[in-house]
Amino acid sequence: MDFAFDARTEELRARLLAFMDEYVYPAEQVAHEQRARLASPWDTPQVVEDLKAEARRQGLCNLFLPDAEYGAGLTNLQYAPLAEITGRSPQLAPTATNCAAPDTGNMEVLAQFGSEAQKKQWLEPLLAGEIRSAFAMTEPDVASSDATNITTHIERDGDEYVITGRKWYISGAMNPDCQIFIVMGKTDPDGTDIRRQQSMVLVPRDTPGVTVTRAMQVFGYEDHYHGGHAEVVFDHARVPVSNLIGEEGGGFAIAQARLGPGRIHHCMRLIGMAERAIELMCRRAVSRTAFGKALAQQGVVQNWIADARVAVEQLRLLVLKTAWLMDTVGNRGAHTEIQAIKIATPRAVVGILDRAIQLHGAGGVSQDFPLAELYAGARTLMLADGPDEVHQRSLARRELKKYL
Structure with missing residues (x-):
């Protein structure tokens, strides 16, 4: 068996290791110091923006996305050692390289299932690192380990969907740059197939009826670099039917x-x-x-x-x-x-x-x-x-x- 990495992986590993040594590790303490002086703890320290710009300049962004049209076109096997390197500084490196969750998963969803209009409006600015996003599935009132338990309602009313429910530990939602939620809820709560009751819709953060109520802590940490983990309430929030991702029942x-x-x-x-x-x-x-x-x-x-x-x-x-x-x-x-x-x-x-x-x-x-x-x-x-x-x-x- 051949356990060696291929030439492209080795080349990217070398570049990424150098980027970590020269820019990321020295920025860790600087980021903490800058954050202490920010008006809001959820704002992004300038050194993080500088890291993002440098990573983009060096061609080290969007390494996670296997679709060459949107990302680096790497296989999972090629990306694995690169993700390992960024994991050494999980607060800074994934964000700097635009490879941080939940944005990565959301970009994959949009690339694979999104309409052309959805890709234009949301995927492109996410790929460019201009905005952030959140994935709203987990709920406090049910055992979310079983995704079929979710109770958030997505009801059709003419040309709109009306979303009502409460989510929590929604990663990234405290970041002021988080502009879009992918929300999972039930469009057919009485359907006979429990795995076809759910759908996903795109809900802009500024939609009336969407309220980010608080930041959830993790062992006392608020995880500012990650954009926090929020409790979010959807109170009859309305979005166009065109905001549906894929098909009804495909969530x-x-x-x-x-x-x-x-x-x-x-x-x-x-x-x-x-x-x-x-x-x-x-x-x-x-x-x-x-x-x-x-x-x-x-x-x-x-x-x-x-x-x-x-x-x-x-x-x-x-x-x-x-x-x-x-x-x-x-x-x-x-x-x-x-x-x-x-x-x-x-x-x-x-x-x-x-x-x-x-x-x-x-x-x-x-x-x-x-x-x-x-x-x-x-x-x-x-x-x-x-x-x-x-x-x-x-x-x-x-x-x-x-x-x-």
């Missing part, structure tokens, strides 16, 4: 098409987060002394570092295999592997980050190191895009089916 299928790439992108970035944690562990271990010898000489610390390296190498191989399968047999053919990485990667990376925090002592839970914020993000991904248990249930049923 569940579109959501599944969107979440497949999203899940692997998260896992790719998680590996980068783990690599950053291992680097910080090693630097800390060789620079600190306790009980007469360097931490690096303590057996327990050596075990943590060794176990972390083994876990990352295993995860990377599984993610790359999944990316290859998605490229060769499609998302449906890679269903088992997508679920496997979604279960395994956040769980393992949370463990690595936990050890890294422990090694840093009080510093590990402080703002002086990125570990606590990385931990919050990684732990959240055990819930995002479907809780681990949902994927375990589905994967187990698929395995058992072979014996029934």
